[in-house]
Amino acid sequence: MRTLTTFLLCLLLAAPLYAQKNKRDPLTVAQQDQIAEAGISPLDRLNLYVKFLNEHADTIQGLIRRAHSTAWVHRMDDELEDFAALMDELSSNLDLYADRKADIRKSMKPMNESIGRWQSMLKSISKEPGFEVSLEDATDSSNDLAAQAKQVATDQEAYFKAHPDQKGQDRYEPK
Numbered sequence: 001m002r003t004l005t006t007f008l009l010c011l012l013l014a015a016p017l018y019a020q021k022n023k024r025d026p027l028t029v030a031q032q033d034q035i036a037e038a039g040i041s042p043l044d045r046l047n048l049y050v051k052f053l054n055e056h057a058d059t060i061q062g063l064i065r066r067a068h069s070t071a072w073v074h075r076m077d078d079e080l081e082d083f084a085a086l087m088d089e090l091s092s093n094l095d096l097y098a099d100r101k102a103d104i105r106k107s108m109k110p111m112n113e114s115i116g117r118w119q120s121m122l123k124s125i126s127k128e129p130g131f132e133v134s135l136e137d138a139t140d141s142s143n144d145l146a147a148q149a150k151q152v153a154t155d156q157e158a159y160f161k162a163h164p165d166q167k168g169q170d171r172y173e174p175k
Contacts, residue, residue, distance in 0.1 A: 026082035026089075027052060042093075042102040042170055049090040050111050056083045057118050064125060073130035080134035087118075087141040091148055098152045100171035103160060108153040115146045 027035065031052055038044035060079050066072055090111075097104050119142045125135055160167055 024078065024082060026056070026085045040170065042097040042100075042104050043107050045093055046090070046097070046104060046107040046111065049086065049093060050107070050114050053083065053086050053090065053118065054114055056086060057114075057121055060125070061121055064121075068128070070130075073128060076125075077131035077134045080131055080138045083118075084134065084138040084141040087138070087145050091141070091145050094145075094148060094152055097171075098155065101159060101166065102170050103156070103166070103168050105153070105156050105160065108149065108156065112146075112149050112153065115142060115149055118142050119146060 025032075031048075034048055035045060038048055056079065060076070060083060063072065063076050063079060094104075119139075122135065122139050122142055127135060
């Protein structure tokens with residue numbers, strides 16, 4: 001009985017460590033530092049996320065042309081997971097700045113162009129066992145982000161047309 005208790009205790013203690021080991025961060029330490037340095041500047045943060053997503057898209061594009069192997073499938077799965085996670089982060093930031101009525105119109109056109117490129121790239125990937133779930137997640141994230149970015153761009157144009165005195169603001173501050 002004592003051995004069984006010890007074994008179960010070891011399993012319970014090891015489970016959180018295993019989960020931590022497999023948690024990936026889609027950004028490098030240098031990229032995280034750049035995001036931190038951008039602070040609360042809406043345009044800088046959004047532009048950095050688009051830049052990092054474009055880098056990930058280039059990596060995925062390069063993987064598409066490589067010979068397929070077990071290692072390739074694993075790498076493609078990881079890259080697609082990171083790509084979806086970054087799109088979700090961009091989406092969260094977009095929500096935050098749109099809610100604050102930050103003037104992010106300068107970021108919207110390049111962002112929408114990049115989203116279109118990302119969607120085309122994701123459509124060009126053939127589904128294969130091993131990364132079909134991460135491909136579907138990335139595709140869903142890109143579709144959600146595209147719809148959100150289109151809506152935010154429309155809302156931004158209408159808001160700043162009605163409130164020209166608030167052009168260029170980082171957040172709405174009631175008077």
